[in-house]
Amino acid sequence: MEKMSDRxxxxxxxxxxxxxxxxxxxxxxxxxxxxxxxxxxxxxxVRELELNAFERQFTGIRQCxxxxxxxxxxxxxxxxxxxxxxxxxxxxxxxRDVL
Numbered sequence: 001m002e003k004m005s006d007r008x009x010x011x012x013x014x015x016x017x018x019x020x021x022x023x024x025x026x027x028x029x030x031x032x033x034x035x036x037x038x039x040x041x042x043x044x045x046v047r048e049l050e051l052n053a054f055e056r057q058f059t060g061i062r063q064c065x066x067x068x069x070x071x072x073x074x075x076x077x078x079x080x081x082x083x084x085x086x087x088x089x090x091x092x093x094x095x096r097d098v099l
Contacts, residue, residue: 007050010038010049010092011049011051012088013087014045014046014049014051015084015087016088017042019042019045020042020077020080020081020084021035022038023035023042023061023077024053024074024077024081026038026060027065027070027073027077028070028074029062030068030070032065032068035073036062036064036065036066039058039062039065040062042054042058043058043059043062046058053083053087054080054083057076057079057080057083058080060072060076061073061074061076061077061080
Protein backbone atom coordinates (compact mmCIF):
# COMPACT_ATOMS: atom_id res chain seq x y z
CA MET A 1 0.00 0.00 0.00
CA GLU A 2 1.28 3.42 -0.98
CA LYS A 3 1.93 5.88 1.85
CA MET A 4 0.29 9.28 1.49
CA SER A 5 2.47 12.35 1.50
CA ASP A 6 2.01 15.05 4.11
CA ARG A 7 0.49 17.31 1.42
CA UNK A 8 -2.05 14.66 0.43
CA UNK A 9 -2.93 14.10 4.09
CA UNK A 10 -3.45 17.85 4.58
CA UNK A 11 -5.65 18.00 1.49
CA UNK A 12 -7.82 15.14 2.70
CA UNK A 13 -8.12 16.73 6.15
CA UNK A 14 -9.24 19.98 4.52
CA UNK A 15 -11.80 18.17 2.36
CA UNK A 16 -13.16 16.41 5.46
CA UNK A 17 -13.29 19.63 7.50
CA UNK A 18 -16.48 21.17 8.82
CA UNK A 19 -15.72 24.44 7.03
CA UNK A 20 -17.85 23.35 4.08
CA UNK A 21 -20.84 22.79 6.38
CA UNK A 22 -20.17 26.04 8.26
CA UNK A 23 -20.17 27.96 4.99
CA UNK A 24 -23.45 26.43 3.89
CA UNK A 25 -25.10 27.15 7.24
CA UNK A 26 -23.87 30.74 7.30
CA UNK A 27 -25.26 31.37 3.80
CA UNK A 28 -28.57 29.65 4.62
CA UNK A 29 -29.02 31.73 7.76
CA UNK A 30 -28.00 34.95 5.98
CA UNK A 31 -25.06 35.33 8.33
CA UNK A 32 -23.06 37.14 5.66
CA UNK A 33 -20.18 38.16 7.90
CA UNK A 34 -19.56 34.60 9.10
CA UNK A 35 -19.91 33.33 5.52
CA UNK A 36 -17.39 35.88 4.25
CA UNK A 37 -14.90 35.01 6.98
CA UNK A 38 -15.31 31.28 6.38
CA UNK A 39 -14.88 31.48 2.61
CA UNK A 40 -11.86 33.77 3.04
CA UNK A 41 -10.24 31.23 5.37
CA UNK A 42 -11.09 28.41 2.98
CA UNK A 43 -9.66 30.30 -0.02
CA UNK A 44 -6.40 30.82 1.84
CA UNK A 45 -6.21 27.12 2.68
CA VAL A 46 -7.03 26.13 -0.91
CA ARG A 47 -4.11 28.25 -2.16
CA GLU A 48 -1.76 26.78 0.46
CA LEU A 49 -2.75 23.24 -0.50
CA GLU A 50 -2.77 23.97 -4.24
CA LEU A 51 -6.32 22.70 -4.62
CA ASN A 52 -6.84 24.81 -7.73
CA ALA A 53 -10.05 23.00 -8.63
CA PHE A 54 -11.87 25.08 -5.99
CA GLU A 55 -10.36 28.52 -6.57
CA ARG A 56 -12.87 29.78 -9.12
CA GLN A 57 -15.90 28.51 -7.21
CA PHE A 58 -14.75 30.10 -3.94
CA THR A 59 -14.22 33.41 -5.74
CA GLY A 60 -17.77 33.13 -7.08
CA ILE A 61 -19.21 32.28 -3.68
CA ARG A 62 -17.37 35.21 -2.17
CA GLN A 63 -18.87 37.59 -4.74
CA CYS A 64 -22.35 36.19 -4.05
CA UNK A 65 -21.83 36.69 -0.32
CA UNK A 66 -20.70 40.29 -0.81
CA UNK A 67 -23.85 40.92 -2.88
CA UNK A 68 -26.02 38.84 -0.49
CA UNK A 69 -27.17 36.53 -3.27
CA UNK A 70 -28.21 33.45 -1.32
CA UNK A 71 -29.54 31.37 -4.23
CA UNK A 72 -26.43 31.84 -6.39
CA UNK A 73 -24.11 31.14 -3.45
CA UNK A 74 -25.99 27.92 -2.69
CA UNK A 75 -25.84 26.84 -6.34
CA UNK A 76 -22.07 27.31 -6.45
CA UNK A 77 -21.68 25.63 -3.08
CA UNK A 78 -23.59 22.61 -4.41
CA UNK A 79 -21.01 22.31 -7.20
CA UNK A 80 -18.20 22.60 -4.66
CA UNK A 81 -19.75 19.89 -2.49
CA UNK A 82 -20.13 17.54 -5.47
CA UNK A 83 -16.50 18.11 -6.46
CA UNK A 84 -15.41 17.58 -2.85
CA UNK A 85 -17.34 14.30 -2.68
CA UNK A 86 -15.72 13.03 -5.89
CA UNK A 87 -12.27 13.95 -4.59
CA UNK A 88 -12.90 12.19 -1.28
CA UNK A 89 -14.23 9.08 -3.04
CA UNK A 90 -11.20 8.91 -5.27
CA UNK A 91 -8.80 9.36 -2.37
CA UNK A 92 -7.41 12.36 -4.27
CA UNK A 93 -5.81 10.02 -6.84
CA UNK A 94 -2.34 10.60 -5.58
CA UNK A 95 -3.04 14.22 -4.66
CA ARG A 96 -4.13 15.34 -8.12
CA ASP A 97 -7.38 17.15 -8.61
CA VAL A 98 -10.15 15.04 -10.08
CA LEU A 99 -11.60 17.85 -12.17
